[in-house]
Amino acid sequence: MTELLNPFKIAQQQIHEAGKYINLDPALEAIISEPKRVLIVTFPVKMDDGSTKVFTGIRSQHNDAIGPCKGGIRFHPDVTIDEVKALSMWMTFKCGVVGLPYGGGKGGVICNPKEMSNGELERVSRGFIEAIAVIIGPDKDIPAPDVYTTPQVMAWMMDTFSRLKGSNQFGMITGKPLIVGGSLGRTEATAQGCIYSIIKAAEKIGLDLNGATVAVQGYGNVGYIAARLLADLGCKIVAVSDSRGAVHSDDGVDPSHLLEHKQETGSCVDFGACSLITGEDLLEMPVDILVPAALENQITAKNAHNIKAKIVAEAANGPTTPEADKFLFKNGVMVIPDILANAGGVTVSYFEWVQNLMNYYWTKEEVNTKLKALMFDAFDKTYMTSKEHKVDMRTAAYINSISRVAEAIKVRGHV
Numbered sequence: 001m002t003e004l005l006n007p008f009k010i011a012q013q014q015i016h017e018a019g020k021y022i023n024l025d026p027a028l029e030a031i032i033s034e035p036k037r038v039l040i041v042t043f044p045v046k047m048d049d050g051s052t053k054v055f056t057g058i059r060s061q062h063n064d065a066i067g068p069c070k071g072g073i074r075f076h077p078d079v080t081i082d083e084v085k086a087l088s089m090w091m092t093f094k095c096g097v098v099g100l101p102y103g104g105g106k107g108g109v110i111c112n113p114k115e116m117s118n119g120e121l122e123r124v125s126r127g128f129i130e131a132i133a134v135i136i137g138p139d140k141d142i143p144a145p146d147v148y149t150t151p152q153v154m155a156w157m158m159d160t161f162s163r164l165k166g167s168n169q170f171g172m173i174t175g176k177p178l179i180v181g182g183s184l185g186r187t188e189a190t191a192q193g194c195i196y197s198i199i200k201a202a203e204k205i206g207l208d209l210n211g212a213t214v215a216v217q218g219y220g221n222v223g224y225i226a227a228r229l230l231a232d233l234g235c236k237i238v239a240v241s242d243s244r245g246a247v248h249s250d251d252g253v254d255p256s257h258l259l260e261h262k263q264e265t266g267s268c269v270d271f272g273a274c275s276l277i278t279g280e281d282l283l284e285m286p287v288d289i290l291v292p293a294a295l296e297n298q299i300t301a302k303n304a305h306n307i308k309a310k311i312v313a314e315a316a317n318g319p320t321t322p323e324a325d326k327f328l329f330k331n332g333v334m335v336i337p338d339i340l341a342n343a344g345g346v347t348v349s350y351f352e353w354v355q356n357l358m359n360y361y362w363t364k365e366e367v368n369t370k371l372k373a374l375m376f377d378a379f380d381k382t383y384m385t386s387k388e389h390k391v392d393m394r395t396a397a398y399i400n401s402i403s404r405v406a407e408a409i410k411v412r413g414h415v
């Protein structure tokens with residue numbers, strides 16, 4: 001049988017698997033197995049050459065039983081409706097794992113930002129937010145950055161939405177630049193949260209992080225900062241990849257020098273004395289910690305039995321398929337699931353939104369102390385559930401967060 005790689009079907013399967021452990025009411029399972037609302041929009045954008053191009057965008061709102069929907073917007077040529085639907089579902093459960101008062105949402109625009117000028121990027125950002133403005137807002141659905149979207153993109157989106165409403169609407173989006181309502185610590189939050197979860201996982205399996213070897217797949221905002229923070233803890237970053245290739249050095253690379261090289265040349269390849277390896281080789285390297293920080297479906301039934309890492313910390317969303325999960329669990333690999341490992345981003349987004357609503361701003365130390373407390377607590381609760389039900393950490397994370405959403409749906413009288 002060919003392996004299931006459709007992220008929406010995978011999300012549904014993950015719900016079904018976890019639901020078995022809590023005798024999930026079939027009506028509840030039916031409710032949370034589909035998004036509540038999916039809006040597909042097309043919008044025209046004037047390109048630099050004078051032509052007009054019509055872009056397609058999607059916003060999926062999975063569930064708002066606990067609070068407004070929350071989740072990023074990605075700009076990528078491979079965005080599909082099923083991917084955005086799955087990502088919105090994962091957001092519901094991610095918020096549930098950390099205990100945030102949100103449901104899940106996600107957006108995507110089919111485009112290639114690498115081939116667009118700054119002006120075109122701005123017009124796509126503004127065009128998309130105007131097209132979905134009817135269904136979003138600070139108390140309805142709050143977008144944020146995701147793959148290939150930045151604080152600058154958030155600022156344009158906030159500005160367009162504010163103009164439509166006739167007043168500043170800082171709380172309508174998170175991940176903004178500091179000067180327009182951003183939060184200290186938001187840029188590093190996803191990677192920082194991932195590090196907190198790695199610290200906990202290392203503790204549980206008795207791994208000393210000082211000298212531990214690490215491979216990082218993807219060298220964007222999350223991959224780079226995770227590498228830097230791990231190096232600060234004494235880890236050795238022995239392999240790094242981006243969309244153009246992967247590099248390897250037994251002596252370890254300096255994450256900041258590698259970033260400079262990527263900024264100068266556009267890629268991680270040809271860095272110093274590193275040898276060139278393939279992205280597939282990187283995943284199978286004999287390292288202590290593997291951090292997938294790129295896209296979905298990277299660890300599959302094909303390569304799962306070759307994964308040698310002791311800890312897989314899913315900084316990306318959906319990097320491991322259910323088939324691969326089974327192999328990894330059987331082989332004793334500690335997988336910190338995406339909805340826990342990368343929950344730091346949405347957690348500090350929540351802090352940003354709270355600060356916007358209060359119009360009172362916190363220090364970076366306050367943000368990080370709160371983030372650390374929430375991440376450690378979420379990890380401990382997930383770990384305890386995994387031991388209680390003898391399941392992997394992903395199923396445990398789903399058990400805890402589905403129970404939460406289910407309780408809200410029930411108490412609101414929907415079933």
Ligand code: GLU
Pocket residue numbers: 070071072073094142143144145146147174175317342343345346347349
């Ligand atoms: N895009 C990030 C995620 O997948 C952040 C979402 C947010 O901050 O709302 O978790």
